[in-house]
Amino acid sequence: xxxxxxxxxxxxxxxxxxxxxxxxxxxxxxxxxxxxxxxxxxxxxxxxxxxxxxxxxxxxxxxxxxxxxxxxxxxxxxxxxxxxxxxxxxxxxxxxxxxxxxxxxxxxxxxxxxxxxxxxxxxxxxxxxxxxxxxxxxxxxxxxxxxxxxxxxxxxxxxxxxxxxxxxxxxxxxxxxxxxxxxxxxxxxxxxxxxxxxxxxxxxxxxxxxxxxxxxxxxxxxxxxxxxxxxxxxxxxxxxxxxxxxxxxxxxxxxxxxxxxxxxxxxxxxxxxxxxxxxxxxxxxxxxxxxxxxxxxxxxxxxxxxxxxxxxxxxxxxxxxxxxxxxxxxxxxxxxxxxxxxxxxxxxxxxxxxxxxxxxxxxxxxxxxxxxxxxxxxxxxxxxxxxxxxxxxxxxxxx
Amino acid sequence: xxxxxxxxxxxxxxxxxxxxxxxxxxxxxxxxxxxxxxxxxxxxxxxxxxxxxxxxxxxxxxxxxxxxxxxxxxxxxxxxxxxxxxxxxxxxxxxxxxxxxxxxxxxxxxxxxxxxxxxxxxxxxxxxxxxxxxxxxxxxxxxxxxxxxxxxxxxxxxxxxxxxxxxxxxxxxxxxxxxxxxxxxxxxxxxxxxxxxxxxxxxxxxxxxxxxxxxxxxxxxxxxxxxxxxxxxxxxxxxxxxxxxxxxxxxxxxxxxxxxxxxxxxxxxxxxxxxxxxxxxxxxxxxxxxxxxxxxxxxxxxxxxxxxxxxxxxxxxxxxxxxxxxxxxxxxxxxxxxxxxxxxxxxxxxxxxxxxxxxxxxxxxxxxxxxxxxxxxxxxxxxxxxxxxxxxxxxxxxx
Numbered sequence: 051x052x053x054x055x056x057x058x059x060x061x062x063x064x065x066x067x068x069x070x071x072x073x074x075x076x077x078x079x080x081x082x083x084x085x086x087x088x089x090x091x092x093x094x095x096x097x098x099x100x101x102x103x104x105x106x107x108x109x110x111x112x113x114x115x116x117x118x119x120x121x122x123x124x125x126x127x128x129x130x131x132x133x134x135x136x137x138x139x140x141x142x143x144x145x146x147x148x149x150x151x152x153x154x155x156x157x158x159x160x161x162x163x164x165x166x167x168x169x170x171x172x173x174x175x176x177x178x179x180x181x182x183x184x185x186x187x188x189x190x191x192x193x194x195x196x197x198x199x200x201x202x203x204x205x206x207x208x209x210x211x212x213x214x215x216x217x218x219x220x221x222x223x224x225x226x227x228x229x230x231x232x233x234x235x236x237x238x239x240x241x242x243x244x245x246x247x248x249x250x251x252x253x254x255x256x257x258x259x260x261x262x263x264x265x266x267x268x269x270x271x272x273x274x275x276x277x278x279x280x281x282x283x284x285x286x287x288x289x290x291x292x293x294x295x296x297x298x299x300x301x302x303x304x305x306x307x308x309x310x311x312x313x314x315x316x317x318x319x320x321x322x323x324x325x326x327x328x329x330x331x332x333x334x335x336x337x338x339x340x341x342x343x344x345x346x347x348x349x350x351x352x353x354x355x356x357x358x359x360x361x362x363x364x365x366x367x368x369x370x371x372x373x374x375x376x377x378x379x380x381x382x383x384x385x386x387x388x389x390x391x392x393x394x395x396x397x398x399x400x401x402x403x404x405x406x407x408x409x410x411x412x413x414x415x416x417x418x419x420x421x422x423x424x425x426x427x428x429x430x431x432x433x434x435x436x437x438x439x440x441x442x443x444x445x446x447x448x449x
Numbered sequence: 450x451x452x453x454x455x456x457x458x459x460x461x462x463x464x465x466x467x468x469x470x471x472x473x474x475x476x477x478x479x480x481x482x483x484x485x486x487x488x489x490x491x492x493x494x495x496x497x498x499x500x501x502x503x504x505x506x507x508x509x510x511x512x513x514x515x516x517x518x519x520x521x522x523x524x525x526x527x528x529x530x531x532x533x534x535x536x537x538x539x540x541x542x543x544x545x546x547x548x549x550x551x552x553x554x555x556x557x558x559x560x561x562x563x564x565x566x567x568x569x570x571x572x573x574x575x576x577x578x579x580x581x582x583x584x585x586x587x588x589x590x591x592x593x594x595x596x597x598x599x600x601x602x603x604x605x606x607x608x609x610x611x612x613x614x615x616x617x618x619x620x621x622x623x624x625x626x627x628x629x630x631x632x633x634x635x636x637x638x639x640x641x642x643x644x645x646x647x648x649x650x651x652x653x654x655x656x657x658x659x660x661x662x663x664x665x666x667x668x669x670x671x672x673x674x675x676x677x678x679x680x681x682x683x684x685x686x687x688x689x690x691x692x693x694x695x696x697x698x699x700x701x702x703x704x705x706x707x708x709x710x711x712x713x714x715x716x717x718x719x720x721x722x723x724x725x726x727x728x729x730x731x732x733x734x735x736x737x738x739x740x741x742x743x744x745x746x747x748x749x750x751x752x753x754x755x756x757x758x759x760x761x762x763x764x765x766x767x768x769x770x771x772x773x774x775x776x777x778x779x780x781x782x783x784x785x786x787x788x789x790x791x792x793x794x795x796x797x798x799x800x801x802x803x804x805x806x807x808x809x810x811x812x813x814x815x816x817x818x819x820x821x822x823x824x825x826x827x828x829x830x831x832x833x834x835x836x837x838x839x840x841x842x843x844x845x846x847x848x
Binding site for chain 1: 514515614628629630631658659660661662663664666667685686687688689690691692715725726727728729730731732733734740741742743744745747748813816
């Protein structure tokens with residue numbers, strides 16, 4: 051393992067890579083119950099409302115967004131800690147969204163999770179050996195007598211002293227505890243790891259240690275990662291592919307070069323412009339920050355059409371009437387905006403009219419139909435670029 | 450800096466009087482402050498021999514990891530430590546008023562009126578049982594003899610000032626009815642209600658999302674311009690420091706290890722811990738395949754601090770110092786060669802050379818000109834500007 055070797059995931063050819071996880075139109079609504087005896091459901095919190103994406107074998111997809119956007123719920127749906135309301139979760143081609151507890155059991159070892167808080171995710175009354183060894187016993191991964199040897203091996207992999215197996219979590223620092231959590235997740239040799247904010251509870255100097263460890267285990271064991279975090283810089287560092295969520299929807303997904311240098315969705319642009327950057331500030335020159343007004347709307351009663359329109363400076367009539375589809379506009383770039391374009395670009399004609407079959411006011415055009423492939427996960431080799439969509443949409447604009 | 454300087458006597462020489470005037474500008478002067486807590490396990494040396502000062506209209510950023518003493522020292526400014534279980538030494542002067550050893554009624558006059566604090570987590574800092582407006586009005590009535598109606602009017606005015614929409618209707622809301630960003634705004638409103646001359650913000654944006662963080666930082670800057678307050682910004686996020694602070698104080702293991710003008714510290718740091726902070730944090734604009742360089746090891750124990758330099762057990766440059774000076778002797782906080790007011794605590798004879806030749810190429814290769822191997826023009830300009838400023842300062846002193 052050398053310092054210069056590129057991160058494993060970046061060596062993957064995304065166009066041909068086989069996906070290990072495909073999520074199609076996944077939804078999770080939490081009921082809001084009334085008070086009183088009957089406890090009727092009076093509303094739904096639309097935490098995740100139709101997300102589609104794919105994670106290639108051994109690759110990593112980053113999921114970023116602000117609190118309440120549904121990124122953690124998505125992670126918990128994939129590990130089946132929550133029951134999905136609708137949609138498909140295809141793991142190695144098999145839909146696991148509706149599997150029973152019993153059917154799910156053998157798959158639990160293949161999908162593991164790393165949690166945010168290394169304090170509350172480890173049982174304080176169990177030794178490290180028990181914490182890391184229990185999954186091995188439950189899934190009968192190794193004979194009973196070999197469990198301890200395997201635990202020591204795992205502790206060594208994550209950079210802890212293997213002789214510390216009989217210590218308790220309170221004897222370790224935050225960074226070391228997170229390593230224990232990682233060892234526990236690795237115990238079952240998973241193919242997919244859902245890492246929910248794995249470093250955000252750690253001190254800055256410790257974060258880098260854990261990020262490097264995660265990169266090492268990914269390279270060594272060829273594990274696919276769904277990396278959930280709110281820190282845009284950490285996600286960019288870890289994931290060659292990044293999806294941005296806003297209020298239960300994916301608004302843009304792209305390879306990191308495109309997403310961070312040429313974001314096409316206004317929300318992504320605003321999000322990136324808000325990140326304080328040491329280097330830029332240090333050499334002078336203030337960033338041109340987009341000030342977003344107000345707060346994220348409530349997921350109980352989200353805005354009609356595009357969910358970002360209430361805070362968007364580009365919003366027009368159509369944004370309230372038609373929800374923008376997640377449209378592929380590059381080989382590895384999808385964006386959900388009627389007026390997608392780089393910062394500063396001004397288009398008056400929505401680019402989505404051709405796939406939606408509507409005019410620029412959002413009303414259906416007779417004879418035009420909605421494209422059928424708008425909810426497919428992953429990328430398609432056959433796509434039309436932004437200019438083509440624009441040209442085709444212009445023909446429908448005034449119909 | 451010695452405390453004698455501030456005790457003016459008629460027999461002072463002219464230069465002493467000039468120093469007096471300079472010191473009078475400093476609204477807050479912390480002088481050789483030590484904070485220690487006796488515990489069952491021994492004496493926790495939370496802050497040791499810390500000196501700094503802040504002028505009105507200026508922002509000081511304090512950076513450090515958890516346990517570096519940054520919050521403890523700011524709480525000491527407000528006299529918030531329990532006198533029975535804390536050993537305080539040194540002096541803290543707020544607008545000429547000594548805080549260390551002051552009685553409770555003096556402190557109460559100070560708190561909220563002269564010095565106000567914004568806490569990290571607004572949900573725990575606001576009382577869940579009282580409406581937001583009532584809590585703000587209460588803070589106002591303690592320092593002003595006004596009726597409840599007037600105080601309420603003032604609360605509405607302040608909520609409006611910090612950007613709460615429809616402040617008149619929201620003033621009777623309870624904290625749980627506000628979103629995270631609004632709660633933080635409400636707390637800022639509460640801390641500004643008495644027009645304090647010094648505002649201490651303890652990680653005010655850590656619990657917030659980046660777009661909300663950007664709003665809050667903008668708000669703080671606007672308010673500072675309006676009220677000419679001094680701000681102490683405590684954070685672990687160098688990006689926030691780069692945006693907001695005029696001066697930086699880097700703390701490690703309860704001590705100041707580097708201090709100076711923000712640009713100077715971020716572009717020409719001379720202390721290995723500051724280098725570590727800069728190299729272990731991924732940046733949104735950095736090379737994405739570059740490996741993070743973590744600071745090895747863990748933060749020091751405050752019960753048994755390491756001998757010599759507090760950073761020596763984790764320092765990767767200590768072999769460049771002759772002998773075992775780093776382990777035996779605590780380095781003084783000495784002026785750096787370049788830059789006004791830039792001081793650092795390190796035994797390295799030529800840290801500025803090591804930074805440019807060894808550290809910078811690793812953490813920011815894009816700031817090095819590939820043909821000449823020299824830092825890019827922008828960096829050199831900053832160095833030149835700092836030097837010119839330093840010269841101007843020394844000329845001013847001679848006059």
